[in-house]
Amino acid sequence: METVESPLKGKRVLITRAKQQAKEFVDRIEKAGGIPITAPLLEIKANNTNCQEIQGALENIKNYDCIVFTSANGVTFFKEYLDLWRIPYSSLDHLIAASVGRKTSKQMQTIGVTVSIIPEEYVAEKLTESISEHLPAKSRILVIRGNLARPALVTGLKNCGYDVTDLVVYETIHNLDEAEKLRNYVLQKQLDFITFTSSSTVDSFMKILNSEELRESLQNVTFICIGPITNKTLLEYGFKGFIPASYTIEDMVKLMTELIK
Template sequence: MIQSLPLLDKTVLIPRGENQAKSFSQLVERYGGIPIEIPLIAFRPIEKNQRLHEALLVLDTYDWIIFTSNVTVETFFSFLKKEGVSKAFPKIAVIGKKTAEVLMERGLSPEFVPSAYVAETFVAEFIPLIDKDSRVLVPKGNLAREYIARSLTGAGAVVDEVVIYETYMPDESRLKLANMLADNQLDILTFTSPSTVDHLMDVVKEYRLDEQLKNCIIGCIGPVTEKKLRAYGLMVHASPKEYTVKEMINSTIAYLDMEE
Protein backbone atom coordinates (compact mmCIF):
# COMPACT_ATOMS: atom_id res chain seq x y z
CA MET A 1 0.00 0.00 0.00
CA ILE A 2 1.19 3.51 -0.76
CA GLN A 3 1.32 5.21 2.64
CA SER A 4 0.14 8.60 1.39
CA LEU A 5 -2.78 7.11 -0.57
CA PRO A 6 -4.58 4.79 1.89
CA LEU A 7 -7.79 4.78 -0.18
CA LEU A 8 -5.99 4.01 -3.45
CA ASP A 9 -8.50 2.87 -6.11
CA LYS A 10 -11.27 2.27 -3.58
CA THR A 11 -14.69 3.52 -4.59
CA VAL A 12 -16.38 5.57 -1.87
CA LEU A 13 -20.09 6.40 -1.83
CA ILE A 14 -20.63 10.13 -1.28
CA PRO A 15 -24.26 10.37 -0.10
CA ARG A 16 -24.61 14.13 -0.48
CA GLY A 17 -26.05 16.33 -3.19
CA GLU A 18 -24.08 18.36 -5.71
CA ASN A 19 -23.86 21.49 -3.57
CA GLN A 20 -22.58 19.60 -0.53
CA ALA A 21 -20.50 16.84 -2.11
CA LYS A 22 -17.51 18.80 -3.42
CA SER A 23 -15.35 19.01 -0.30
CA PHE A 24 -16.27 15.44 0.66
CA SER A 25 -15.22 14.14 -2.78
CA GLN A 26 -12.01 16.17 -2.75
CA LEU A 27 -11.05 14.63 0.59
CA VAL A 28 -11.55 11.11 -0.78
CA GLU A 29 -9.49 11.95 -3.88
CA ARG A 30 -6.69 13.36 -1.73
CA TYR A 31 -6.24 9.88 -0.24
CA GLY A 32 -6.38 8.14 -3.62
CA GLY A 33 -10.00 7.06 -3.47
CA ILE A 34 -12.63 7.31 -6.19
CA PRO A 35 -15.65 9.32 -5.00
CA ILE A 36 -19.01 8.13 -6.30
CA GLU A 37 -21.57 10.88 -5.77
CA ILE A 38 -25.05 9.43 -5.32
CA PRO A 39 -27.22 11.77 -3.24
CA LEU A 40 -29.14 9.65 -0.77
CA ILE A 41 -30.83 12.72 0.60
CA ALA A 42 -32.12 15.99 -0.79
CA PHE A 43 -34.11 18.86 0.67
CA ARG A 44 -36.90 21.10 -0.54
CA PRO A 45 -38.61 23.97 1.29
CA ILE A 46 -42.17 23.45 2.44
CA GLU A 47 -44.30 25.38 -0.05
CA LYS A 48 -46.98 26.79 2.22
CA ASN A 49 -45.95 27.49 5.76
CA GLN A 50 -48.38 29.55 7.80
CA ARG A 51 -46.69 28.61 11.08
CA LEU A 52 -43.33 29.94 9.86
CA HIS A 53 -45.00 33.10 8.55
CA GLU A 54 -46.51 33.73 11.99
CA ALA A 55 -43.18 33.01 13.74
CA LEU A 56 -41.31 35.42 11.47
CA LEU A 57 -43.78 38.19 12.28
CA VAL A 58 -42.76 37.96 15.94
CA LEU A 59 -39.12 36.91 15.42
CA ASP A 60 -37.88 39.65 17.73
CA THR A 61 -39.92 38.23 20.64
CA TYR A 62 -37.90 35.00 20.79
CA ASP A 63 -34.95 34.72 23.18
CA TRP A 64 -33.21 32.02 21.13
CA ILE A 65 -33.33 30.40 17.71
CA ILE A 66 -31.71 26.98 17.23
CA PHE A 67 -30.22 25.82 13.92
CA THR A 68 -29.33 22.14 13.79
CA SER A 69 -27.82 22.02 10.28
CA ASN A 70 -26.57 24.21 7.47
CA VAL A 71 -29.65 23.19 5.43
CA THR A 72 -31.84 24.64 8.18
CA VAL A 73 -29.90 27.93 8.07
CA GLU A 74 -30.07 28.21 4.28
CA THR A 75 -33.77 27.33 4.11
CA PHE A 76 -34.74 29.64 6.97
CA PHE A 77 -32.97 32.60 5.40
CA SER A 78 -34.59 31.91 2.03
CA PHE A 79 -37.99 32.30 3.73
CA LEU A 80 -36.74 35.35 5.61
CA LYS A 81 -35.76 37.04 2.35
CA LYS A 82 -38.98 36.05 0.60
CA GLU A 83 -41.11 37.48 3.39
CA GLY A 84 -38.99 40.62 3.67
CA VAL A 85 -38.60 40.32 7.43
CA SER A 86 -36.12 42.75 9.01
CA LYS A 87 -36.83 42.30 12.70
CA ALA A 88 -34.07 42.00 15.31
CA PHE A 89 -32.60 38.51 15.49
CA PRO A 90 -32.73 36.46 18.71
CA LYS A 91 -29.62 34.85 20.18
CA ILE A 92 -28.50 31.92 18.05
CA ALA A 93 -27.50 28.40 19.05
CA VAL A 94 -26.20 25.89 16.49
CA ILE A 95 -25.12 22.28 16.24
CA GLY A 96 -21.98 21.70 14.17
CA LYS A 97 -19.01 23.56 12.74
CA LYS A 98 -20.49 23.72 9.25
CA THR A 99 -23.73 25.19 10.57
CA ALA A 100 -21.77 27.90 12.38
CA GLU A 101 -19.72 28.64 9.24
CA VAL A 102 -22.80 29.00 7.03
CA LEU A 103 -24.33 31.30 9.63
CA MET A 104 -21.21 33.48 9.86
CA GLU A 105 -21.16 33.81 6.07
CA ARG A 106 -24.42 35.70 6.58
CA GLY A 107 -22.83 38.06 9.10
CA LEU A 108 -24.27 36.40 12.20
CA SER A 109 -22.36 34.64 14.98
CA PRO A 110 -23.77 31.90 17.19
CA GLU A 111 -23.94 32.57 20.92
CA PHE A 112 -23.73 28.87 21.67
CA VAL A 113 -22.09 25.83 20.03
CA PRO A 114 -22.00 22.55 21.99
CA SER A 115 -18.80 20.60 22.60
CA ALA A 116 -20.17 17.62 20.63
CA TYR A 117 -22.51 17.79 17.67
CA VAL A 118 -25.39 15.65 18.88
CA ALA A 119 -28.75 16.63 20.35
CA GLU A 120 -28.08 15.04 23.74
CA THR A 121 -24.90 17.06 24.33
CA PHE A 122 -26.54 20.19 22.97
CA VAL A 123 -29.42 19.90 25.45
CA ALA A 124 -27.19 19.12 28.44
CA GLU A 125 -24.98 22.17 27.80
CA PHE A 126 -27.69 24.54 26.58
CA ILE A 127 -30.32 24.16 29.32
CA PRO A 128 -28.25 26.09 31.92
CA LEU A 129 -28.32 29.10 29.56
CA ILE A 130 -32.09 29.44 29.42
CA ASP A 131 -34.54 30.78 31.97
CA LYS A 132 -37.98 29.46 32.76
CA ASP A 133 -40.41 30.75 30.13
CA SER A 134 -37.58 31.55 27.65
CA ARG A 135 -39.04 31.63 24.14
CA VAL A 136 -37.20 29.38 21.71
CA LEU A 137 -37.75 28.93 17.95
CA VAL A 138 -36.63 25.67 16.34
CA PRO A 139 -36.89 25.53 12.53
CA LYS A 140 -36.44 21.94 11.36
CA GLY A 141 -36.89 19.31 8.68
CA ASN A 142 -39.89 17.00 8.55
CA LEU A 143 -37.88 13.98 9.74
CA ALA A 144 -35.94 15.73 12.50
CA ARG A 145 -36.05 14.33 16.02
CA GLU A 146 -38.17 16.07 18.68
CA TYR A 147 -35.59 15.52 21.41
CA ILE A 148 -34.38 19.13 21.65
CA ALA A 149 -37.84 20.70 21.80
CA ARG A 150 -39.14 18.09 24.24
CA SER A 151 -36.13 18.49 26.54
CA LEU A 152 -36.24 22.29 26.54
CA THR A 153 -39.99 22.28 27.18
CA GLY A 154 -39.36 19.97 30.12
CA ALA A 155 -36.89 22.53 31.46
CA GLY A 156 -39.57 25.23 31.39
CA ALA A 157 -38.90 26.92 28.03
CA VAL A 158 -41.66 27.84 25.60
CA VAL A 159 -40.62 26.13 22.36
CA ASP A 160 -42.07 26.65 18.88
CA GLU A 161 -41.01 23.97 16.38
CA VAL A 162 -41.63 24.84 12.74
CA VAL A 163 -41.07 22.42 9.85
CA ILE A 164 -39.51 24.42 7.02
CA TYR A 165 -38.22 21.72 4.65
CA GLU A 166 -38.82 18.11 3.76
CA THR A 167 -36.28 15.37 3.18
CA TYR A 168 -36.46 12.93 0.26
CA MET A 169 -34.33 10.68 -1.93
CA PRO A 170 -33.91 11.84 -5.56
CA ASP A 171 -35.45 9.39 -8.03
CA GLU A 172 -32.32 9.40 -10.21
CA SER A 173 -30.26 8.13 -7.28
CA ARG A 174 -32.27 4.96 -6.80
CA LEU A 175 -31.38 3.17 -10.05
CA LYS A 176 -27.75 4.32 -10.01
CA LEU A 177 -27.32 3.06 -6.47
CA ALA A 178 -29.05 -0.25 -7.22
CA ASN A 179 -26.89 -0.90 -10.30
CA MET A 180 -23.61 -0.10 -8.54
CA LEU A 181 -24.44 -2.24 -5.52
CA ALA A 182 -25.59 -5.12 -7.72
CA ASP A 183 -22.29 -5.01 -9.63
CA ASN A 184 -20.23 -4.70 -6.41
CA GLN A 185 -18.84 -1.36 -7.58
CA LEU A 186 -18.89 0.32 -4.16
CA ASP A 187 -16.11 -0.56 -1.72
CA ILE A 188 -16.92 1.94 1.05
CA LEU A 189 -20.36 3.26 2.05
CA THR A 190 -20.54 6.44 4.10
CA PHE A 191 -23.59 7.74 5.94
CA THR A 192 -24.06 11.25 7.32
CA SER A 193 -27.51 10.93 8.90
CA PRO A 194 -30.15 8.32 9.80
CA SER A 195 -32.15 9.40 6.72
CA THR A 196 -29.29 8.44 4.40
CA VAL A 197 -29.35 4.96 5.96
CA ASP A 198 -33.12 4.59 5.56
CA HIS A 199 -33.02 5.73 1.94
CA LEU A 200 -30.22 3.35 0.98
CA MET A 201 -31.93 0.46 2.73
CA ASP A 202 -35.18 1.19 0.88
CA VAL A 203 -33.26 0.55 -2.35
CA VAL A 204 -31.50 -2.51 -0.91
CA LYS A 205 -34.84 -4.07 0.08
CA GLU A 206 -36.54 -3.17 -3.21
CA TYR A 207 -33.78 -4.76 -5.33
CA ARG A 208 -32.86 -7.52 -2.85
CA LEU A 209 -29.25 -6.45 -2.46
CA ASP A 210 -28.66 -7.45 1.16
CA GLU A 211 -25.85 -9.87 0.25
CA GLN A 212 -23.97 -7.16 -1.66
CA LEU A 213 -23.77 -4.99 1.47
CA LYS A 214 -21.67 -7.65 3.18
CA ASN A 215 -18.81 -6.80 0.80
CA CYS A 216 -18.79 -3.11 1.79
CA ILE A 217 -16.93 -1.22 4.48
CA ILE A 218 -19.34 1.07 6.32
CA GLY A 219 -18.52 4.42 7.94
CA CYS A 220 -20.88 6.90 9.55
CA ILE A 221 -21.12 10.17 11.46
CA GLY A 222 -22.75 10.26 14.89
CA PRO A 223 -24.26 7.76 17.34
CA VAL A 224 -27.82 8.16 16.01
CA THR A 225 -26.70 7.21 12.50
CA GLU A 226 -24.68 4.30 13.88
CA LYS A 227 -27.69 3.09 15.87
CA LYS A 228 -29.82 3.21 12.73
CA LEU A 229 -27.26 1.11 10.80
CA ARG A 230 -27.08 -1.48 13.57
CA ALA A 231 -30.89 -1.63 13.71
CA TYR A 232 -30.74 -2.90 10.12
CA GLY A 233 -28.23 -5.55 11.21
CA LEU A 234 -25.29 -3.88 9.47
CA MET A 235 -21.70 -3.90 10.67
CA VAL A 236 -20.24 -0.43 11.32
CA HIS A 237 -16.50 -0.32 10.68
CA ALA A 238 -15.83 3.39 11.24
CA SER A 239 -17.67 5.74 13.61
CA PRO A 240 -15.41 8.50 14.97
CA LYS A 241 -15.88 10.38 18.24
CA GLU A 242 -15.74 13.71 16.39
CA TYR A 243 -18.75 13.92 14.11
CA THR A 244 -17.21 15.29 10.92
CA VAL A 245 -16.66 13.93 7.42
CA LYS A 246 -12.90 14.32 7.82
CA GLU A 247 -12.83 12.19 10.96
CA MET A 248 -15.12 9.60 9.38
CA ILE A 249 -12.63 9.23 6.52
CA ASN A 250 -9.71 9.09 8.98
CA SER A 251 -11.54 6.43 10.97
CA THR A 252 -12.19 4.43 7.81
CA ILE A 253 -8.51 4.63 6.90
CA ALA A 254 -7.58 3.44 10.39
CA TYR A 255 -9.86 0.44 9.92
CA LEU A 256 -8.25 -0.37 6.58
CA ASP A 257 -4.80 -0.15 8.16
CA MET A 258 -5.84 -2.69 10.82
CA GLU A 259 -7.09 -5.05 8.10
CA GLU A 260 -3.76 -4.99 6.24
Protein backbone atom coordinates in the same frame (compact mmCIF):
# COMPACT_ATOMS: atom_id res chain seq x y z
CA MET B 1 5.26 8.44 -0.52
CA GLU B 2 2.22 7.58 -2.63
CA THR B 3 0.53 5.83 0.30
CA VAL B 4 0.95 8.90 2.50
CA GLU B 5 -0.36 11.31 -0.14
CA SER B 6 -3.17 9.05 -1.36
CA PRO B 7 -4.37 6.95 1.60
CA LEU B 8 -7.65 6.12 -0.17
CA LYS B 9 -5.98 5.34 -3.50
CA GLY B 10 -8.29 3.19 -5.62
CA LYS B 11 -10.96 2.89 -2.93
CA ARG B 12 -14.52 3.45 -4.14
CA VAL B 13 -16.60 5.44 -1.67
CA LEU B 14 -20.37 5.76 -1.97
CA ILE B 15 -21.81 9.14 -0.94
CA THR B 16 -25.53 8.93 -0.22
CA ARG B 17 -26.24 12.48 0.91
CA ALA B 18 -28.26 15.05 -1.04
CA LYS B 19 -26.73 16.50 -4.21
CA GLN B 20 -26.49 20.02 -2.72
CA GLN B 21 -24.34 18.70 0.13
CA ALA B 22 -22.12 16.22 -1.71
CA LYS B 23 -19.42 18.54 -3.14
CA GLU B 24 -17.33 18.92 0.02
CA PHE B 25 -17.40 15.16 0.58
CA VAL B 26 -16.42 14.47 -3.06
CA ASP B 27 -13.53 16.94 -2.86
CA ARG B 28 -12.15 15.44 0.35
CA ILE B 29 -12.31 11.86 -0.97
CA GLU B 30 -10.61 12.84 -4.23
CA LYS B 31 -7.91 14.72 -2.31
CA ALA B 32 -7.24 11.51 -0.35
CA GLY B 33 -6.92 9.59 -3.63
CA GLY B 34 -10.29 7.83 -3.42
CA ILE B 35 -12.99 7.42 -6.06
CA PRO B 36 -16.22 9.11 -4.93
CA ILE B 37 -19.47 7.65 -6.24
CA THR B 38 -22.48 9.88 -5.70
CA ALA B 39 -25.97 8.48 -5.37
CA PRO B 40 -28.10 11.25 -3.82
CA LEU B 41 -30.76 9.32 -1.96
CA LEU B 42 -32.30 12.50 -0.57
CA GLU B 43 -33.62 15.65 -2.19
CA ILE B 44 -33.85 18.82 -0.13
CA LYS B 45 -36.24 21.69 -0.84
CA ALA B 46 -37.88 24.63 0.91
CA ASN B 47 -40.98 23.84 2.97
CA ASN B 48 -43.35 25.98 0.96
CA THR B 49 -46.41 24.33 2.53
CA ASN B 50 -45.57 26.18 5.73
CA CYS B 51 -44.92 29.70 4.43
CA GLN B 52 -47.50 31.52 6.54
CA GLU B 53 -46.20 30.07 9.80
CA ILE B 54 -42.58 30.74 8.80
CA GLN B 55 -43.33 34.34 7.81
CA GLY B 56 -45.19 34.93 11.07
CA ALA B 57 -42.29 33.67 13.16
CA LEU B 58 -39.71 35.70 11.25
CA GLU B 59 -41.72 38.92 11.37
CA ASN B 60 -42.09 38.47 15.15
CA ILE B 61 -38.49 37.42 15.75
CA LYS B 62 -38.15 40.17 18.38
CA ASN B 63 -40.39 38.11 20.68
CA TYR B 64 -37.86 35.27 20.95
CA ASP B 65 -34.93 34.97 23.33
CA CYS B 66 -33.01 32.19 21.59
CA ILE B 67 -32.71 30.68 18.11
CA VAL B 68 -31.52 27.12 17.52
CA PHE B 69 -30.36 25.59 14.23
CA THR B 70 -30.07 21.81 13.94
CA SER B 71 -28.32 21.75 10.55
CA ALA B 72 -26.51 23.87 7.99
CA ASN B 73 -29.46 23.26 5.64
CA GLY B 74 -31.74 24.90 8.16
CA VAL B 75 -29.59 28.03 8.07
CA THR B 76 -29.56 28.08 4.26
CA PHE B 77 -33.34 27.92 3.92
CA PHE B 78 -33.91 30.27 6.85
CA LYS B 79 -31.68 32.81 5.08
CA GLU B 80 -33.70 32.40 1.88
CA TYR B 81 -36.90 33.21 3.76
CA LEU B 82 -35.31 36.26 5.42
CA ASP B 83 -34.28 37.51 1.98
CA LEU B 84 -37.67 36.70 0.46
CA TRP B 85 -39.52 38.87 2.95
CA ARG B 86 -36.71 41.45 3.23
CA ILE B 87 -36.26 40.92 6.94
CA PRO B 88 -32.88 42.38 7.95
CA TYR B 89 -30.30 40.06 9.52
CA SER B 90 -29.85 42.68 12.22
CA SER B 91 -33.26 41.66 13.60
CA LEU B 92 -31.49 38.56 14.95
CA ASP B 93 -28.88 40.52 16.93
CA HIS B 94 -30.68 40.23 20.27
CA LEU B 95 -30.97 36.45 20.14
CA ILE B 96 -28.88 33.92 22.02
CA ALA B 97 -27.86 31.49 19.28
CA ALA B 98 -27.36 27.73 19.60
CA SER B 99 -26.06 25.24 17.06
CA VAL B 100 -25.75 21.48 16.85
CA GLY B 101 -22.22 21.53 15.40
CA ARG B 102 -19.27 23.35 13.81
CA LYS B 103 -20.50 23.30 10.22
CA THR B 104 -23.90 24.68 11.22
CA SER B 105 -22.21 27.38 13.31
CA LYS B 106 -20.07 28.43 10.36
CA GLN B 107 -23.13 28.65 8.11
CA MET B 108 -24.87 30.83 10.71
CA GLN B 109 -22.21 33.47 10.15
CA THR B 110 -23.78 34.13 6.73
CA ILE B 111 -26.74 35.75 8.50
CA GLY B 112 -24.58 37.60 10.98
CA VAL B 113 -25.28 35.24 13.88
CA THR B 114 -22.53 34.32 16.33
CA VAL B 115 -23.10 31.06 18.15
CA SER B 116 -22.78 31.15 21.93
CA ILE B 117 -24.12 27.66 22.72
CA ILE B 118 -22.69 24.54 21.08
CA PRO B 119 -22.51 21.04 22.62
CA GLU B 120 -19.31 19.02 22.94
CA GLU B 121 -21.08 16.10 21.28
CA TYR B 122 -23.10 16.95 18.18
CA VAL B 123 -26.42 15.32 19.07
CA ALA B 124 -29.80 16.76 20.08
CA GLU B 125 -29.69 15.49 23.66
CA LYS B 126 -26.36 17.20 24.36
CA LEU B 127 -27.58 20.42 22.74
CA THR B 128 -30.60 20.40 25.06
CA GLU B 129 -28.25 20.06 28.05
CA SER B 130 -26.05 22.92 26.84
CA ILE B 131 -29.03 25.24 26.30
CA SER B 132 -30.49 24.46 29.73
CA GLU B 133 -27.15 25.40 31.31
CA HIS B 134 -27.08 28.82 29.66
CA LEU B 135 -30.70 29.90 29.23
CA PRO B 136 -33.19 30.88 31.98
CA ALA B 137 -36.34 28.78 32.35
CA LYS B 138 -39.45 29.91 30.45
CA SER B 139 -37.34 31.60 27.76
CA ARG B 140 -38.86 31.64 24.27
CA ILE B 141 -36.93 29.48 21.82
CA LEU B 142 -37.26 29.26 18.03
CA VAL B 143 -36.01 25.91 16.68
CA ILE B 144 -35.20 25.85 12.96
CA ARG B 145 -35.15 22.36 11.44
CA GLY B 146 -36.09 20.04 8.57
CA ASN B 147 -39.07 17.72 8.43
CA LEU B 148 -37.06 14.57 9.19
CA ALA B 149 -35.14 15.93 12.18
CA ARG B 150 -35.51 13.87 15.33
CA PRO B 151 -38.05 15.27 17.83
CA ALA B 152 -35.64 14.82 20.75
CA LEU B 153 -34.48 18.45 20.80
CA VAL B 154 -37.94 20.06 20.77
CA THR B 155 -39.28 17.53 23.28
CA GLY B 156 -36.28 17.96 25.56
CA LEU B 157 -36.49 21.77 25.54
CA LYS B 158 -40.21 21.69 26.32
CA ASN B 159 -39.54 19.29 29.20
CA CYS B 160 -37.05 21.84 30.55
CA GLY B 161 -39.85 24.40 30.75
CA TYR B 162 -39.05 26.47 27.68
CA ASP B 163 -41.66 28.03 25.39
CA VAL B 164 -40.64 26.37 22.10
CA THR B 165 -41.71 27.18 18.53
CA ASP B 166 -40.88 24.26 16.24
CA LEU B 167 -40.34 25.71 12.75
CA VAL B 168 -39.82 23.35 9.80
CA VAL B 169 -38.19 25.40 7.02
CA TYR B 170 -37.15 22.61 4.65
CA GLU B 171 -38.22 19.14 3.54
CA THR B 172 -36.08 16.09 2.88
CA ILE B 173 -37.58 13.67 0.35
CA HIS B 174 -36.40 10.15 -0.44
CA ASN B 175 -35.06 9.96 -4.00
CA LEU B 176 -35.64 6.40 -5.16
CA ASP B 177 -34.66 7.20 -8.77
CA GLU B 178 -31.10 6.28 -7.75
CA ALA B 179 -32.13 2.78 -6.73
CA GLU B 180 -31.20 0.93 -9.95
CA LYS B 181 -27.77 2.54 -10.12
CA LEU B 182 -27.16 1.58 -6.50
CA ARG B 183 -28.29 -2.01 -7.05
CA ASN B 184 -25.71 -2.40 -9.81
CA TYR B 185 -22.88 -1.03 -7.68
CA VAL B 186 -23.81 -3.38 -4.83
CA LEU B 187 -24.36 -6.52 -6.92
CA GLN B 188 -21.14 -5.99 -8.87
CA LYS B 189 -19.29 -5.46 -5.57
CA GLN B 190 -17.84 -2.17 -6.76
CA LEU B 191 -17.92 -0.43 -3.38
CA ASP B 192 -15.30 -0.39 -0.63
CA PHE B 193 -17.00 2.13 1.67
CA ILE B 194 -20.60 3.27 2.04
CA THR B 195 -21.09 6.51 3.95
CA PHE B 196 -24.21 7.69 5.76
CA THR B 197 -24.61 11.24 7.07
CA SER B 198 -28.10 10.81 8.55
CA SER B 199 -30.64 8.18 9.54
CA SER B 200 -32.68 9.27 6.52
CA THR B 201 -29.92 8.21 4.12
CA VAL B 202 -29.75 4.81 5.84
CA ASP B 203 -33.52 4.30 5.46
CA SER B 204 -33.40 5.28 1.77
CA PHE B 205 -30.46 2.99 1.06
CA MET B 206 -32.06 0.00 2.76
CA LYS B 207 -35.15 0.34 0.58
CA ILE B 208 -33.08 -1.00 -2.33
CA LEU B 209 -32.08 -4.14 -0.41
CA ASN B 210 -35.11 -6.16 -1.43
CA SER B 211 -33.31 -9.49 -1.80
CA GLU B 212 -30.85 -11.65 0.10
CA GLU B 213 -28.52 -11.42 -2.90
CA LEU B 214 -28.13 -7.68 -2.34
CA ARG B 215 -27.45 -8.15 1.37
CA GLU B 216 -24.82 -10.81 0.71
CA SER B 217 -23.06 -8.43 -1.67
CA LEU B 218 -22.48 -6.01 1.21
CA GLN B 219 -20.57 -8.41 3.46
CA ASN B 220 -17.17 -6.96 2.53
CA VAL B 221 -18.25 -3.32 2.45
CA THR B 222 -17.25 -0.99 5.31
CA PHE B 223 -19.99 1.34 6.54
CA ILE B 224 -19.05 4.78 7.87
CA CYS B 225 -21.72 6.65 9.87
CA ILE B 226 -21.39 10.31 10.81
CA GLY B 227 -22.61 9.76 14.39
CA PRO B 228 -24.22 7.39 16.91
CA ILE B 229 -27.83 8.13 15.92
CA THR B 230 -27.14 7.26 12.28
CA ASN B 231 -25.25 4.14 13.34
CA LYS B 232 -28.13 3.09 15.60
CA THR B 233 -30.44 3.22 12.57
CA LEU B 234 -27.96 1.12 10.57
CA LEU B 235 -27.80 -1.44 13.39
CA GLU B 236 -31.58 -1.79 13.24
CA TYR B 237 -31.13 -3.11 9.68
CA GLY B 238 -28.54 -5.63 10.82
CA PHE B 239 -25.36 -3.82 9.77
CA LYS B 240 -22.66 -2.20 11.90
CA GLY B 241 -20.85 1.00 11.00
CA PHE B 242 -17.78 2.85 12.19
CA ILE B 243 -18.15 6.30 13.75
CA PRO B 244 -15.52 9.09 13.59
CA ALA B 245 -14.25 10.80 16.74
CA SER B 246 -15.92 14.05 15.71
CA TYR B 247 -19.17 13.95 13.75
CA THR B 248 -18.00 15.75 10.60
CA ILE B 249 -17.35 14.93 6.93
CA GLU B 250 -13.66 15.69 7.46
CA ASP B 251 -13.39 13.11 10.24
CA MET B 252 -15.35 10.52 8.23
CA VAL B 253 -12.67 10.69 5.53
CA LYS B 254 -9.94 10.58 8.19
CA LEU B 255 -11.54 7.47 9.71
CA MET B 256 -11.57 5.70 6.32
CA THR B 257 -7.85 6.33 5.89
CA GLU B 258 -7.17 5.04 9.42
CA LEU B 259 -9.15 1.85 8.78
CA ILE B 260 -7.10 1.17 5.64
CA LYS B 261 -3.86 1.64 7.52
